[in-house]
Amino acid sequence: METFASDPQKTPKPAEGKLADNIVYFARTLRKAGMKVGPAQVNDAIEAVLAAGIGTRHDFYWILHSVLVTRHEDTVVFDEAFRLYWRSRDLVEKMLQMFSPKAADRSEREKKRAAESRVADALFEGQKNRNQPEEPPQVEFDARMSFSGQEVLREKDFAQMTAAELAQAKKALSELRLPHDEVKTRRYKPSGRKLRVDPRRTMRYAMRTGGDLIIPQFREPRVVHPPLVVLADISGSMSQYSRLFLHFLHALTEHRRHVHTFLFGTRLTNITRQMRYRDIDAAIDDSARAVEDWSGGTRIGETLATFNRQWSRRVLSQGAIVLLITDGLERDEVDGLEHEMDRLHRSCRRLIWLNPLLRFEGFQAKAKGVRAMLPHVDEFRPVHSLETISDLCLALGTGTSSNRLKTPMDWLRELDRAA
Numbered sequence: 001m002e003t004f005a006s007d008p009q010k011t012p013k014p015a016e017g018k019l020a021d022n023i024v025y026f027a028r029t030l031r032k033a034g035m036k037v038g039p040a041q042v043n044d045a046i047e048a049v050l051a052a053g054i055g056t057r058h059d060f061y062w063i064l065h066s067v068l069v070t071r072h073e074d075t076v077v078f079d080e081a082f083r084l085y086w087r088s089r090d091l092v093e094k095m096l097q098m099f100s101p102k103a104a105d106r107s108e109r110e111k112k113r114a115a116e117s118r119v120a121d122a123l124f125e126g127q128k129n130r131n132q133p134e135e136p137p138q139v140e141f142d143a144r145m146s147f148s149g150q151e152v153l154r155e156k157d158f159a160q161m162t163a164a165e166l167a168q169a170k171k172a173l174s175e176l177r178l179p180h181d182e183v184k185t186r187r188y189k190p191s192g193r194k195l196r197v198d199p200r201r202t203m204r205y206a207m208r209t210g211g212d213l214i215i216p217q218f219r220e221p222r223v224v225h226p227p228l229v230v231l232a233d234i235s236g237s238m239s240q241y242s243r244l245f246l247h248f249l250h251a252l253t254e255h256r257r258h259v260h261t262f263l264f265g266t267r268l269t270n271i272t273r274q275m276r277y278r279d280i281d282a283a284i285d286d287s288a289r290a291v292e293d294w295s296g297g298t299r300i301g302e303t304l305a306t307f308n309r310q311w312s313r314r315v316l317s318q319g320a321i322v323l324l325i326t327d328g329l330e331r332d333e334v335d336g337l338e339h340e341m342d343r344l345h346r347s348c349r350r351l352i353w354l355n356p357l358l359r360f361e362g363f364q365a366k367a368k369g370v371r372a373m374l375p376h377v378d379e380f381r382p383v384h385s386l387e388t389i390s391d392l393c394l395a396l397g398t399g400t401s402s403n404r405l406k407t408p409m410d411w412l413r414e415l416d417r418a419a
Helices: 019-032 039-052 057-068 072-085 089-098 116-123 125-131 149-155 163-174 199-207 239-255 280-290 300-310 334-347 368-376 386-398 408-418
Strands: 183-191 218-224 228-233 259-264 268-270 321-325 350-354 379-381
Touching: 019 039, 019 057, 019 072, 039 057, 057 072, 072 239, 163 239, 163 386, 228 239, 228 300, 239 259, 239 280, 239 321, 259 300, 268 300, 300 334, 334 368, 350 368, 350 386, 368 408, 379 386, 379 408
Parallel strands: 228 259, 228 321, 321 350, 350 379
Antiparallel strands: 183 218, 259 268
């Protein structure tokens, strides 16, 4: 492994070491971890390093980042791959221990970082294949009290999934059982059931026979899906969860007419048109190009004010349901946020806040933004796994949930008691 030169003006030559080979293997690791890295980008990365030189680890990071990262959502994967591959000395000893036989460590381990599983699988794929026996022994066991791989995948955090598990999760999201949340409207449609006479249709049919034969026609209230409006936070801490949730919204948009999707970080972007594409990959790629602040900062109050002023009267009608996906970590003052949340809550039939921070058992509503938003939502739910999204579908369809969740006021009361 090449070490970084101390002199910023010193440019490594390909013949003096294996830096180019290391960059090629690093790009191959990124590709296996799910990033789109082609041969042309690898060649450009090598030329950029040779042209700019290597002064510090920070300079080397941004040289590779500027060439190899083309999508905002790939930043997390690149950070983790760079941390593991261009590693420090103490990590070499850890890797030697990793591939050496040793007793199982029963101590409590640190929670994995985002994208760490994907990068580790891509980086050590060859080593794992060499360590596996050619013919694994056949073992019979009683699986009555065990969990299947599908059940484990349903409960696993999106941020801790490998590249293969993410592919399975995306497929499962597109096949989720969609919510059956139809509501009655004030309009009517023809009906074969003798519930309510339709005078207009009755007279229209009677005119065909000159009024000699009058056959009563009937009608019933029209049942439709209420509009669904999604406001998804795509800031640095939320982009991965929002991107996975877009797969579910794409399937929802194909089966329902009134689904409006908005993304926000420091500004509000309407991607409803992009989500109507047939191809999910084209829809998400076009959405990423339309958003200028992906994986940036967060201004929840300001973006909600823009939505309330420009879009609420257009999309919040006929008993609309609003799904707000954010961690509630507001960077600005919360006075405007509380006002805009109250206005949004009054404009829709149901406001559901989906927060991935609820995956932590010790989560408390201590942040100012969280405390300002909680009094103005109807439900407070996690959104970090397939199980939580499936539970959301059940709650939207039947109004009940498979898991007993605390209400927003329960969270506030617990915090007041702790204080």
